[in-house]
Amino acid sequence: MSNLTAQLHWWQGAVIYQIYPRSFQDTSNNGVGDLKGIINRLDYIKELGVDAVWISPFFKSPMKDFGYDISDYRDIDPLFGSLADFDELIKQAHQRDIKIVIDQVLSHTSDQHPWFLESREDKNNAKADWYVWADANDDGSPPNNWLSIFGGCAWQWEPRRCQYYLHNFLTQQPDLNFHNEEVRNAVLDNVEFWLQRGVDGFRLDAINFCYHDKALRDNPAKPKHLRQGRGFSEDNPYAFQYHYYNNTQPENLAFMQAIRSLMDKYPGAVTLGEISSEDSLATMSEYTSGGNKLHMGYSFELLTKDYSPSYIRTTVETLESQMTEGWPCWAFSNHDVERVASRWSKDGVVNTEQVKMLHALLATLRGSVCMYQGEELGLGEAEISFEQLQDPYGITFWPNFKGRDGCRTPLPWSNNSEFGGFSNATPWLPVVDAHKSVAIDKQQADSNSPLVHCQQFLAWRKQIDTLLYGDITFIQSDDHILAFERSFEGKTVSCYFNLGSESQPLALSGTVIKENHYANATLNGFGYVIIEH
Template sequence: MKKTQWWRGGVIYQIYPRSFKDSNGDGIGDLPGITEKVGYLKSLNVDAIWISPFFKSPMKDFGYDVADYCDVDPLFGTLADFDALLAEVHRHDLKLIIDQVLSHSSDLHPWFVESRSSRDNPKADWYVWADPNPDGTPPTNWLSVFGGSAWQWDSRRRQFYMHNFLASQPDLNFHHPEVQQALLDAVEFWLKRGVDGFRFDACNYHFHDKKLRNNPPAEHADHTNVSDVNPYGMQSHRYDKSRPQNLLFLQRLRKLLDRYGACSMGEIGDDDSLGRLAEYTGGDDKLNQAYSFTLLTEDFSASFIEEQVSHMERAFHRYQVPGWVCWSIGNHDVPRVLTRWGKDTQDPACPKLLTALATTLRGSACLYQGDELGLPEADIPYELLQDPYGKAFWPDFKGRDGCRTPMPWHKDAPAGGFTNSQPWLPVPAAHLARAADTQETPSDSILNFVRAFLAWRRGQPTLILGEIEFVRAPEPLLIQIRTLGNQRLCGMFNLSGAPQRWSLPKQLQGAQPLAGHGLSGASIDGKVLQFAPWGGGFWTL
């Protein structure tokens, strides 16, 4: 593997900076707090850390509404704090990926303030503006992901502006060449500081249909990318995102990143997100890798996971140079995987098995902060809710705060050792019971399993780069075979809290167990595979 392709098959740890570690006592995590914990991050045996946005922002969407692409918000520190963090990350031989939100900005960004001031200023066309229909209604039927129309009336210009998300997040007009260049310049600002890569938020939302055509209704409502209480999934999003012009911009972006030896990871939410992912990464001239929301849903079964991975593999084969996927089963936008898939089981074998599964599918893997501790989703009462998405759809959808609560570092410390003041979100008692300090000593803790498993995985190139196929087995068993050269490894997983028995097919008989991975609860007795609840293991074929 080329040194510049460290990301291919790598494990990336996502940090939500508001909730990782507070260093100054204001109740909000910050960059110096992350710097304090780089040693902990190194101990996890991940390859890189990805930090969600820390740029200057009014925080209407907690940093995903950027007011200055080239500065750190005072909540999180300073540029000097960022440089110190980057140096510490590199000192520990880790890579640093930062989150860039290019499709839209904050409405307080100087570009938008100027754009909305008149119809003839130098930045008048830097955002997506349109006249109303003759009856005063918005120009198209496009919807916002966060609810309602994607158009907001502005009384100064007497026009509508487009926003795919909050009304305070106006969409930039990528059809304007100066907009593209300004955003590329912002990316290069961080490249010059030495970052190793970028996670590009909503990277298929950059362009809109210049003819402003209405979206048709969806043949099947999409509940993969949005909640089923959100009408956004009722449209086929043909004209408000994933436009063909975006491929040309991604090629420009890739050329810039290649000059600095940096990598890219895209977030793709679309009607066919896996097909779009293959398109955006195939050919080795756009994104290096991307992830979708397919494994971030409530759907959980062996057949569902097999179907998604197989779909991804088929999509890649359309391209002469196949793309690359980064599988994610948890992030800052969805309920924690222990709750979503494990139904809050108290069995520590569940989070161990899910980590092993997620990091041995063909591709790279993202781990979300706190999942290495086996944290469940927090239940945040409405009066403490911070997320505008949750407030809009309460109580049927409670938003994203339940997965964004502060990291519990010390069981007996106030706020779990996250801060010495009132944290911005509460730290649940269930999280304190699984605080990092309680898991440092026990060799069988979830935390120490993750450390040992990822260390073992590094010595298994077949699990990192090998081809993948599945062996059909009854639910809830997932059986995968990874092949690299002459080596074939088999991973077998019981995706349930009940014991299972399965008569091995001929192709798996004679499998020899691999040692060192730390999973337990799976053994072969003659021609029968026996699983304990949430049991799994690896064998050579």
């Protein structure tokens, strides 16, 4: 190990596997996954070759947004288990050298949180200023034009106080007032509770939404040709505005520093911020700058429909030009968007060779990797009927936007069991036949499966410091091939990916160290090749 490599942190170049606990493994036979289910499948996670797992929220919650509406930040919802189960999960994961990263939802709480229940009672209680409250306009209308991501006005009338409260997401998710120092301190205390229990880091949900504009200025309108979804439906009115004032406020930078000061007390602990702003790449750079804010940031920029080499190159190059100090993290899928195997496929039809190529592409970009459960299998988006929908977002915008349930269905462990080996009871979302046909047990027995490819590629990648830590420079190529170099400590590898289904001529010099469908100076459809110089 070189001196430079020894100075790097565990999370630099790490592969972080996102677990959506409701849909991972059910051990209580209620149709919902739980913490014991994760414990029971740690050997699978270890064999996959990832470095850490990020677990979506499992805290006490009314589950209006399936855990992203928290009513108690310091306890486990009985649906998922207990604090003792969580402690055992930490113990068992660490015994396998797997880090545990948990979601923290800091910008808002559930409307059933004791803080909000007190705050809403009147304007004089101890928590009166803990949420974003505002008087109505003279005509009774909301204080400004801010919109909720989940549709409609971002203000809800509360008759007890005769005021509106802000909710950037669901009505049941009131926004905390981070201009209040007591709020900031209480939030940080909740974060430290989990650090003291041994977690290795946090994925910070919607972290740029903590502060709002104190003057409550209206957001300006966005021209129609510039309206596009970044993790939300394009016909959602939310896309009709520039969101200059309801998130990403300058005061938030000082709060990022406060989070980092806390994390620095726990060596090795890491923060990964989810960022969705008007210029997410610039915000990622800003929030990870100076070595005193977030460790990593990721955005929705590669969670879109655009799959072209030019778009991917432009996105990565733009971030690289801006993020001169921080560390990037890339994702192709998560629990909020259509699965990448469908989203970037032709006509929604999953192609297993394309899936393998995407495994390799995601794992060779500079930075760390977030891989969503089922991505290793090449799961496509599940077809869910309206009657089966659980997601309030999908119910509101159906049929133009079907919501997020299609990427949240349970993981298929077994090909032959009724519910795919996920549960012995009817699952909260269906295990579709298309997923059972590519179940984990079936793929484990097939040396040519996406799962085996993913395992083998990640194991190989761990041995290549250039891919883990190296700089990235893009290579000029044709319209179908994405190409770049990774360089580290005097070594360079070149990576070529055919994003299309047609073969492309590609004459290369150097030593081939990894390839799929490359031979005779031809890179076949959805093939890749990595060259050492």
